[in-house]
Amino acid sequence: MAFSQKLEAWYTDHGRTLPWRGIDDPYRIWLSEIILQQTRIEQGRDYWFRFVEAFPTVTDLAAASEEQVLRLWQGLGYYSRARNLHCAARLIAGQGGRFPNTYEEILKLPGVGRYTAAAIASFAFRLPHPVIDGNVYRFISRLHGISTPIGTDAAYREFEALLLRLIDPQRPDRFNAALMDFGSLQCRPQPDCAACPFAGDCEALRSGRVGLLPVRAPKPKPTDRWFLYFDLRWQQDGDTYGLLQRRTANDIWRGLFELPLLESDHRLTESELQAEADRFLADSFGLRHVAYTVGPERLHQLSHRTIHARFLSAELPHAPAVCPPQLQALTVAEMEKTPVPRLIDKHLHRL
Template sequence: MNFSQQLIDWYIVNKRSLPWRDTKNPYYIWLSEVILQQTRVNQGLPYYKSFVKKYPTVEDLAHAPQDQVLKLWQGLGYYSRARNLQTAAVQIIDNNSKFPDNYKDLLRLKGVGEYTAAAIASFAYGEAVAVVDGNVYRVLSRIYGVATPINIPAGVKEFKSLAGKLLDKNDPATYNQAIMEFGALQCVPKNPNCNICPFINNCVAYQENRITELPVKIKKTKVKNLFHHYLVIQTPSGKTVLSQRDTSSIWAGLFEFPYIESSGALLPQEITTNKLFRELVGGSRFRESVYNQQPIVHKLSHRKVHAYFWIIEVDEELSHSIDIIEVKTKPVHVLMERFIKEFWQKK
């Protein structure tokens, strides 16, 4: 099958008429692509029109007050995209107002990734680079029966390579528009109407009844945030208290300061009124300070530990305490290691 020709034939008959399709102006195309990353065409259209009206040139956008740009963006979410848009506009102005005219240079603009660069380069300049967005992943994985997950590096590479091979090098602009439109209107995520699809006889997903399986996306486990408040007790003779993790936990058998677990940052009074703290310190007088206002963060496969270290200077010796020097000989986990290195080994 001549994939690209069939696709373009379908596009010519079915395409929607959209203002950014009638222009080669890279600035307008860029605006439309950034807006459409945030929302669907129907919702994005009024935003596109407002931006073009208010800032008809990239210079206008670059010189606009940021608050005004953000106001115009309001409702689209991800305000960093609007800020990046303006930063990139300033980059263009600083480069003698020369809008980058190729894929490689477009990637240098703040916030412009591979997809947006490919879209601008092909739509505005006819450069032969294939766009790969969610629509493209879906269309290609179904028609060619590619089950490699689209959210792992090997999948990204495979789909990019396939998209590059299929690209119509003579008319990359129309081809790229066509495949995206095909994904948006025909090969939709749920219940595509395959009976009217021009690829019905060649589509692997249809032929093998795998439409709902493709594209494959690996479910990422939700990362759980843990907040640990380690109590670094220091007695007058230079001793501290350590505890050892039990064998069923992460970091099994390793040593650490006793810690309080919470659902977020804690105030000093929340530490000093905690049961564990009272048990450790007893009736001793103390002075407390937090060593790190910003937690030391350590990522595990599906957990993220935010560690605060509280320095507690007590005025009495405590039972079960050990010499601080001994702490350095104990096996400890990475958070402890970082703290010890930064706090005690500097001394």
């Protein structure tokens, strides 16, 4: 039996039922692919429904404010993906709302890589472009005994050329869905090879290399950053107020809001921290002799950064007389509705 027939027979019995499968709306397929880059299917399903409900069409998404989009995305991390999604929706809306319908045109959208372009092209337009993600790399590298390090351009080209020979040109959508599900459900990191329809063809199983494939390119070590956040609060007109600022630099969390921040290039000792905090409060807010507490260090891991964060909390008698212009005074209820990184969100909900 041909590879695609065997794969699709497995899919008929074991494939997932998902709300974005079996549809041909490129916008909704695109949403699912971008969300699923960030999260497991169970959690991604909730986010997908929330987005589809809030923005049923690409023009609805384009008309939303960036804050609305980031707020809905909150909790998924990698906020640049939400910004790219929004930016791409605006581009599409600006061209009359017609979603691009070739692989090459889809690939030009901000935030869309080869995997996502292949998924949209095959699911929405039935174009024969194979999807290649981590699960597919695992399955195909084991089946064919390929030891090229994955995640490299050379590996992508090698796997794509191989899959282009295998893809079912009549039903590329079904072939790709089956390939994705097979990689994630059957050829898992610890697979049950006895139950695999490809056991007789599998090079890794034959040569005892199931646990050794795929080969991964070494990851760069994350760099450390040290953040001291200032959570300043005061009462005014019966409400509790605090300060947030928007991150605008081309850096992590761009577009999101955070508490006033003092970043240092090393871990501060307790006496350094106190001196730096006193100086920051005086220079930025004209505050002297303020009573505050500083919580323990919290580690927050991003893909390329390890954030070492501490939170300084102070109750002020009134609003600071001096305040840098980028800071906004907001009520606690307003802060709750503002898009913030998960690290800040955890702190605010902890209070």
